[in-house]
Amino acid sequence: MxxxxxxxxxxxxxxxxxxxxxxxxxxxxxxxxxxxxxxxxxxxxxxxxxxxxxxxxxxxxxxxxxxxxxxxxxxxxxxxxxxxxxxxxxxxxxxxxxxxxxxxxxxxxxxxxSITWSLDTAVQRLLTQKRNTDSLLLISYLRLLQALLDTDLASEVVCLTSGPGLVGLRPLGIEDGALYPLGSRGAQCLSIALSGLLLQKHELLLRASVNCLSSLLGFLQRKSPATGIKQRDGERGSE
Structure with missing residues (x-):
């Protein structure tokens, strides 16, 4: 060894x-x-x-x-x-x-x-608390989210927990089911949060945001192509 x-x-x-x-x-x-x-x-x-x-x-x-x-x-x-x-x-x-x-x-x-990790808490932190969160902590959150999205939120290492804030109430709709545990609302919230982070001047944070957004779009296109196309077009329209 x-x-x-x-x-x-x-x-x-x-x-x-x-x-x-x-x-x-x-x-x-x-x-x-x-x-x-x-x-x-x-x-x-x-x-x-x-x-x-x-x-x-x-x-x-x-x-x-x-x-x-x-x-x-x-x-x-x-x-x-x-x-x-x-x-x-x-x-x-x-x-x-x-x-x-x-x-x-x-x-x-x-x-x-497996490790239990709250996807709901992570998305809400990025969406509502990013201004009060240290840049390095945000980067580490984004890196972890990117890794999870690249596995379609189905890694054996992590058991993700969700909540009504992301996927709405049960029974889940078709789109929420396809994107579970992120859900359509969660995908929209995460996209908004990442788009906001793209305005930051911190180089490492900007790079992490771009990479995470790319992984999010890839996840959406694989799991719900219609949602992925709408999200991609929305990002282009905001440029």
Whole structure:
């Protein structure tokens, strides 16, 4: 086993055993794991992603961070600052998860434990809270959404939760069913949010927005061609 793989395995095991409150240790561990996946040679990523996805402790850590973030998004006044994950940690967790999603799809890696993630909360944050959200956090959200859209929101790594704000009330209509769990309303909200981000002067944020919008249009064209054409024409009309 290559040395970096041994180190990666050791770091992932340590990260899986840390208490969620030990953010000063958890942050560099998550950051290192993301760098390992991003910088590993192509022939090594299969083994690396398999090792990380089989680490239930690590997956539990990611779930804890996302659950804390989701709870604090719309009820922050009731939570102490210590209950909310640091911005840098949340960014790194988003980026690590996006890499796991992409590489799991490439290698068809077995998934032992999925992570639950609120699509509704993510879209609402981009739509209504983007002005009050740090640019790097927005970029990490967009990168994760892009990875999910590229898998048609059907990655084995993530179990997405939706809500009436995206798909309306049940029973679902034909279009909402085809685009589930994003739904037609959710697709429109996400498109509006991304279009607004295209006006930003932050280069990395602009690039992430363009890439995510491209993935959204691809998703719509694959799942609901009529919606995809309307959305694409709408984007052209706004240029």
């Amino acid at each position: 290559p040395v970096f793989m041994c180190v990666c395995e050791s770091v992932s095991n340590i990260a899986g055993r840390l208490k969620p409150t030990k953010t000063e240790s958890l942050l560099p561990a998550i950051s290192y794991l993301y760098c390992c996946l991003s910088l590993s040679p192509a022939h090594c990523t299969d083994r690396a992603v398999s090792m990380l996805l089989s680490n239930s402790g690590l997956m539990d850590q990611l779930q804890t961070v996302f659950s804390s973030s989701s709870s604090s998004s719309f009820s922050a006044p009731s939570l102490s600052p210590s209950a909310c994950p640091p911005l840098a940690l949340l960014c790194c967790c988003h980026l690590l998860l996006s890499s796991l999603i992409t590489l799991q799809r490439v290698h068809s890696t077995q998934v032992h434990k």
